[in-house]
Amino acid sequence: MSIPIEEPSDEEYKIVKDFLQPKSTIFAKLLKVQDEVRRAGSVTSGALVWKSPKADEYFKNQKARAVQIVSEEQRANFFNMMTKIGDYFQEKEKLIPPPSKRMNFDVLDLCMAPGGYNRFAQVCAISLPTGEGGLEIHLPNWQENHRLKVKLLNLTMLSAELGFPTLASQDHPSTSKFSNHIPYAGRQFDLVFCDGHVLPTNEPEEDSTSEIRRLADAQMVMALQRIKSAGTIVVLLHQVYNPRVLRLLKVFDNISQINLFKPPFCHAKRTSFYLVAKNVDPLHEVARRLVRDMRNSWRVRTANAFGLEIPGDPIELNDGEEKMEDIMQSFGGRLITLAEPVWKIQTEAMEKAFLGAKN
Numbered sequence: 001m002s003i004p005i006e007e008p009s010d011e012e013y014k015i016v017k018d019f020l021q022p023k024s025t026i027f028a029k030l031l032k033v034q035d036e037v038r039r040a041g042s043v044t045s046g047a048l049v050w051k052s053p054k055a056d057e058y059f060k061n062q063k064a065r066a067v068q069i070v071s072e073e074q075r076a077n078f079f080n081m082m083t084k085i086g087d088y089f090q091e092k093e094k095l096i097p098p099p100s101k102r103m104n105f106d107v108l109d110l111c112m113a114p115g116g117y118n119r120f121a122q123v124c125a126i127s128l129p130t131g132e133g134g135l136e137i138h139l140p141n142w143q144e145n146h147r148l149k150v151k152l153l154n155l156t157m158l159s160a161e162l163g164f165p166t167l168a169s170q171d172h173p174s175t176s177k178f179s180n181h182i183p184y185a186g187r188q189f190d191l192v193f194c195d196g197h198v199l200p201t202n203e204p205e206e207d208s209t210s211e212i213r214r215l216a217d218a219q220m221v222m223a224l225q226r227i228k229s230a231g232t233i234v235v236l237l238h239q240v241y242n243p244r245v246l247r248l249l250k251v252f253d254n255i256s257q258i259n260l261f262k263p264p265f266c267h268a269k270r271t272s273f274y275l276v277a278k279n280v281d282p283l284h285e286v287a288r289r290l291v292r293d294m295r296n297s298w299r300v301r302t303a304n305a306f307g308l309e310i311p312g313d314p315i316e317l318n319d320g321e322e323k324m325e326d327i328m329q330s331f332g333g334r335l336i337t338l339a340e341p342v343w344k345i346q347t348e349a350m351e352k353a354f355l356g357a358k359n
């Protein structure tokens with residue numbers, strides 16, 4: 001059970017859709033609505049356009065807002081939204097125990113700013129420096145808060161943490177961008193949040209697929225290396241039916257108890273959703289293999305992004321990769337049960353926002 005480095009092929013998407021469509025009317029409806037709304041390559045300019053003008057306007061505005069969460073009001077709004085999501089998690093998933101049982105409960109938030117989730121526990125966190133495009137931490141006096149430890153770091157450049165301390169040779173011009181610091185070394189956590197998101201302000205690679213994957217890989221490696229046995233990992237993912245995401249869900253289904261989670265008031269129209277994996281067994285063979293795959297993926301993508309040489313073979317890549325047909329046969333039914341609530345929220349929200357439905 002391994003996760004390939006390459007992006008999924010059209011053929012893999014087709015296998016997934018062909019399996020799910022006849023078995024889930026909710027999924028079939030999502031595809032129909034997405035098709036009515038979605039962007040497609042414009043015949044004349046090649047640029048991506050949305051068929052629905054409302055969707056076009058919505059996503060353009062969102063991108064513009066994301067580029068400049070600059071005013072106090074915008075920052076406060078974003079913080080309030082993250083706080084609302086954190087509260088909703090707490091209400092539905094009870095991620096953090098009640099105060100009487102919270103004494104030794106430790107949280108690691110891998111991409112912490114603005115800091116909306118972490119008001120009720122001891123938190124160790126990482127946050128991208130604002131000078132590199134990271135968001136500001138919005139918690140008042142966070143530097144003095146004894147409950148909170150924050151390290152300002154770029155997760156995607158932690159080469160020792162990610163298993164390749166000498167990836168950039170001493171004389172390479174990019175060497176100084178990498179760090180061999182191992183944050184929170186030796187610490188294990190009860191709950192790890194991985195909801196990092198490459199912002200259009202991130203330096204230097206911006207929102208390229210490669211940067212998105214480097215961040216996702218780095219978070220996954222670090223989460224599995226720091227989670228306590230039987231702890232909980234929360235991961236922000238996009239598009240349940242993306243074959244790569246689906247492989248990841250199958251892995252987590254093997255090593256933990258999973259639930260998919262989409263707050264109806266936020267993320268609703270978008271493909272994003274959260275994986276909540278409880279009772280994680282980080283020592284399971286499948287978990288170790290996932291760490292190895294994600295490390296390799298980070299190494300190959302990082303080497304490509306910075307023009308680094310990888311000595312020797314890119315070891316054991318993609319060996320034992322399960323065919324998508326087999327994954328659908330063994331996991332497709334379970335996926336439908338897990339994903340239908342998420343698909344339903346997304347479909348209804350898209351219909352209402354972009355196609356004028358009145359539900």
Ligand SMILES: C[S@@+](CC[C@H](N)C(=O)[O-])C[C@H]1O[C@@H](n2cnc3c(N)ncnc32)[C@H](O)[C@@H]1O
Nearest residue numbers: 082111113114115116117128134135155196197
């Ligand atoms: C959706 S926000 C996280 C919200 C947060 N967990 C909370 O409780 O409010 C996404 C975060 O990912 C961070 N991020 C993006 N790229 C990063 C990187 N390379 N290293 C560390 N953090 C990064 C952004 O700066 C931003 O703070």
